[in-house]
Amino acid sequence: MMHKVVRIEFLVSLLALLSLSSCHKVEVYEDDPYGNFDALWTILDERYCFFEYKDIDWTQVGMKYRKKLTEKMTSEELFDVCGDMLMELKDGHVNLIAAHDTSRYWDWLYSSPENYQERLIDEHYLNFDYRYTSGIKYKILPQNVGYMYYGSFSSAIGEGNLDQILAYLSSSTGLIIDVRSNGGGSLSNVETLVSRFINQETLVGYISHKTGPGHQEFSGLYPIKYSPSNRIRYQKPVVVLANRGTYSAANNFVSVMKALPNVVVMGDITGGGSGLPFSSELPNGWSIRFSASPIYDVNRQHTEFGVEPTEGFKMDMDLEQADKGHDTILDRAIAYITGGV
């Protein structure tokens, strides 16, 4: 009899233990306006990484927009309410993606001068005659200044291509790396490019991640170090050109280059976007992208709202001069390399 009792207790204990994990409840939201809204709010509440830094009261934001829901609202109306709520985050990495539209926050772009005209460069500086590989346009300008324009860090940079570019530009007195209106891409391309401008292992920043759903639950800062390339490395002065369209991985590139000796950043403040974006989704199938893991600069500072140019080199393009075929930001970079001013 005693044995039987012990066996039953063992079985009950076993089932209880199994239930600890296997039956752990995962919140399921209904596929209706309220369910989808709550799912979106919760995903961001638990996973978005800049609430504290941006001083956002997400609970208040949720209450404000939840009041705008109705049972019978259309999918597009729900999308608009959700999109408006996401605008409160002021984050270009936050997008709600539905079949009919993608919500986006680009206010920092709209409220700033563009400071870059592709046609102007191509026509008046490159004369429509330049080399192009790995997404990089490059040429030695008449002042013997190397120029390369990299429009997207999504374009994979081949090491062999980079060898060719730097070998070709090696006779120049200095190099201008133009990443204006570069909207970002892969961080591995940042390292590939930066490794050609450093001569020893270099601390370039820090990364952190959320360890739990609380707004303050973060890991410690983990150092990011780049090693120098063992291929061709550029040793002469470098100017990096940036504008408000320099975003995400390009923003990270500027923050890394700015900390290197022999490098000057000119133009406007970059667009920011320092949170590594993750994705998730709602019951109705909409995809949500959001900043999940903050990347800091070498001084442990956020660059979510952008990187300032080197002191004394912040400037906007003179549009009157632009009409006459002059990119005054590029002109200043050329003058800096040729005359050091």
Next chain:
Amino acid sequence: MTIRKVLLCSFIGVALSIPVTLWAEKPKPPKPLRPVASAFTFEIGRQSALDTYLTPIRYWGLDVALGYERLRAASFAPEKWFTRHNVLVNYATMSNQSGSGSMMSLYLDYSFAMLRRWRLLDGLWVAGGGEAALTLGGLYNLRNSNNPATAKLAVDLGATAMASYHLRLGRLPLTFRYQVSLPVIGTYFSPAFGQSYYEMFYIGNRSGIVQFGAWHNRVDLRNYLSVDLHLGKMALRLGYRQLMRTTHVNHIDTQVLNHMFVLGISGEIFRTAPPAKRVVSVYY
């Protein structure tokens, strides 16, 4: 040395050698043949997967698998103990309820078990023992940005049990079998709640990615029911396999469930032609 001493030494030597000779000449019980019971299976079914590192939405879809198993009586006590190797590779392609997202999964499972068996009735036996298992695999969500996939790597020690019943249906011999495996402790891989694979494997922050696994944070369960229809030397295997993989760690939930119909061939392979020797079959 005198002749007497030589005779004495010879006598002692002969006397000592007699028992040895007698013992050495005692007939050994013949070693039984231990045929390998193998099965190759093709499995098809349905998988549901939820991994909150990727998405809080459950995905469903078609699952196909290839399986191999190998059972053999142990050499040290063939009547009582046997070993079992299981290999299973399964691939699933799934979508979410709205049809807007797709996910794929690939798993490789290998396990080695040693079981003690007991014959309860003629044709019926049960067995229980320990099992070591290795799981490699992952889930891949086709539309995520920097969290597109999550790897699954686990090493477990656990308990396993089997039951087999052999009977005839008319002139057709049948073998029914049920097998269950329940990992108890082990280690497994998991990222932190919001940690990217970029941070772990590109930047190199791998601290805390190996978890101690037990029932408080990880429960896997593998059920397997089969019937072998003996058609000559080989058998046609029909069956059902159910796999459950669940973890709850770092505020990340993973629940992957498989239900599969099993079709395969099985049989016993003799390394030498069976002479008139005793055969210890694992379950026939």
